[in-house]
Amino acid sequence: MPSVLPLGDPAPSDGLLPAQAAAGAADRAFGLYVHIPFCAVRCGYCDFNTYTATELGGGASQDAYAGTAVSEVDLAARVLTASGLPDRPLSTVFFGGGTPTLLPAEDLALILRAAISTWGIEDGAEVTTEANPDSVTPESLAVLKAAGFTRVSFGMQSAVPHVLKVLDRTHSPARVPQVVRWAREAGLAVSLDLIYGTPGESLDDWRLSLETALSYEPDHISAYALIVEDGTKLAAQIRRGQVPGIDDDDHAAKYELADQLITAAGLGWYEVSNWARTPEQACRHNLAYWRGDDWWGIGPGAHSHVGGVRWWNVKHPTAYAGRLGQGVSPAAGRETLDAETRNVERVMLAARLSGGLRIDSLGDAGRRQVAGLIADSLVEPTAAFRGTLVLTLKGRLLADAVVRRILPD
């Protein structure tokens, strides 16, 4: 998640949710996100809310973090019940960061077990952790599997050393096949995260990264264009002219190459930046974000969504631990979406999915745009005739422009 929090309304100290949050909750899945705000090194491009190991103390320290996170699980359960939400077992859990695997596997297991004992978990639920190739071992992966994790997403980013260097990634490319093998041996599904468009990366560099990643036969690939966020080291380097800037045309060419190679290897796109070997192997936790389901985000700076109420926790781990220590909600701000805004979000997010968007759910003005979108090769004609708006490859690259066209002014 980005480190700059949105502007919103103040959140109450008891964390109680407005009445609309509970409406229709029984029909929505419930997931849990757990933010682990630690990294061994801060990467130059990263603006996520994360801290290097020695920065923090008290309840915010790495040693104490699992206990602090569990206290938010307890608070979450109380708030949901008090706000009139029904008891729902977890359908997905996702540990992200930061680098979750920088914590001992036992700590991650501890948090997961606390969540399961609080809410229960559906059969076949998806439980993922992000991992740095540097910070897993066969033993730690076995511990995670035993605790209930089903899936691991490795931050591979690139197979090219000079690209990894610009990104400040410390792992050796040779370690990736090893950790992938260990994860499989532990019985975990594997996803690989890649980044393209890093300054200095050639199209052939990117091709090599894709081919290398695909040679490990992952179940899932995420490929993100590098976004240069304000306030990062990389943004400063570009501003000073030390590294070249970002070129959208280069991004477009690399996205097209990614889609071509990943699809040829037998995976299919299901979201603009995500491909899965089978529909079942799509990341269900992320799909829940895009489909407007409910989730609670544990951890400093974590975002949550329940029934059209979005909120976010205080950013700094020390402030976060301090609030929980006093039994106060760590929420820093929130927004309660009205029907129109929820519709804007629904369109904005669903348009990114291969499952698409029901055309009859659009307003008149939006529906009138569909013919033009087909003519401009942005939307699949056959799906459109069946009533669903699905983006073409060109449309995926111009998804934001498509959304602006189909949303009412």
Added chain:
Amino acid sequence: MSPMARTAPVPAATDPAIIRNFCIIAHIDHGKSTLADRMLQYTGVVQSRDMKAQYLDRMDIERERGITIKSQAVRMPWERDGVSYALNMIDTPGHVDFTYEVSRSLAACEGAVLLVDAAQGIEAQTLANLYLAMENNLTIIPVLNKIDLPAAQPEKYAAELASLIGGDPEDVLRVSGKTGAGVEALLDKIVHDLPAPQGDPNAPARAMIFDSVYDTYRGVVTYVRVVDGMLHPRERIQMMSTRATHELLEIGVSSPEPTPSKGLGVGEVGYLITGVKDVRQSKVGDTVTNLAKPASESLPGYADAKPMVFSGLYPLDGADYPVLRDALEKLMLNDAALVYEPETSAALGFGFRVGFLGLLHLEITRERLEREYNLALISTAPNVEYEVTLEDKKVVQVTNPSEYPTGKVAEVREPMVSATILAPNEFVGAIMELCQSRRGVLGGMDYLSEDRVEIRYRLPLAEIVFDFFDILKSKTRGYGSLDWKADGEQAADLVKVDIMLQGEQVDAFSAITHRDKAYAYGVMMTGKLRELIPRQQFEVPIQAAIGSRIIARESIRAIRKDVLAKCYGGDITRKRKLLEKQKEGKKRMKMVGTVEVPQEAFIAALTTDESKDKAKKK
């Protein structure tokens, strides 16, 4: 040394023998307003504690820019050799665009103070106004100002002034408006050197209007110089050019606040209020007479103000059109030279084609509209009025390139000016190169002093309205100065260059240029637009054409990527807000065919680089 007058002569009962009417001829920053302030203070009409810098410049813009746009007259008492005199100081506008107003101010005076910065020497406009004053047989008092400056070179410039007006460098007064040094001596010299006004007190009244100003509370305030006879309050007066009659509600003098009097007699300078609401009913240069006992002949020199430069003014937000219309109506009340008519542009929507005296007039008007009426405006590139004769002998006046006729053109005539440029002689080459490149014809060249030259060119007005003065300034390191006046017209090989986006003509970017420069204009404008228009979902060709012949082309490549790669839980709020912002941005786009053009692109494309730099400096 003279003291402040103990008793001031009473208006309406002042013997012409003790009246002295004078103006100050000076360049923009040569310190005229500061000197005038000091005179107001020393004559006691403004108490020191009420003094604010540039007392007479009433508009904020005037005070900020340090220039006088509208003139005024102030009556000041001054005692010399035991006699109290009435000094009327007529504050003239200082810029080339307002030459006609200057000539009328001069006509109201018997003498002129020629004020020159002792560190800079005389400038072209000052010289032009000096010639005007000499043509009007005014007595000239040469004065060097700012003698307190370390860079002052009084000997050098005294010699220059003496050689210009014929006299002894020793007779050139040296003052400092800032410290007050020499100002009392100047007041004495005005009394001593200037002739008293002459006129027939028994003849029918004749007074010349040298300025008229709209005042929200009082309506139009008309400033006059009485030549013959006398004007009294409550009598009916007549404007001799329009034959319009008015009742004289109030008559008086400015000292410097308006002070009603029992009338104004021969040689006196003061104001009239008739209750009219529009300065067009009180035109500068017109003669006021008494309806009951009218004069048979008006005073010489009256002319209608003629707009020379035209520009389209459009509100950035189309909803502001009525605000712009009302604002122009109000400005017109105070600016007889402003003319406008509604026009529509396919690209810019509803606006007005406005005629101005010159570029400064345009800039000031635009700035006043933006500041006083809180409008955001696009002004199209300024152009002049062309006379286009078609092969069927039909004649069309074109003030807007989009009105250029499409039929077979037999001849195009354009307005010409004669320009005078003053500069140190080291820049003569650069100036001649500039003027030649602007289709100028050299008229002559004279040395004002050893190292200062006066160069005269006849140029097409169109060549100097856009960026000529800015370039002259930069080529002469700021030392060059320019004056121009209308000088007939000429036939020329002119063509209209159209700019097309995706084959669609954009009227706001069309221009009429000389055939030799059409290509350069096409390349410049297509290049600029390529930089200014964001990439669209399709390729956008930009073409410049004369008729159907393409002379320059550029293209904006289609955008290939417009998607945020990552959109997880914590990104959703941020992404939605970004989307809202993008949609807002889309609303500020003007659609040209299917191409979205940001309004900023219109502004930037129609602005010269020099004027952009100026805007940045503000």
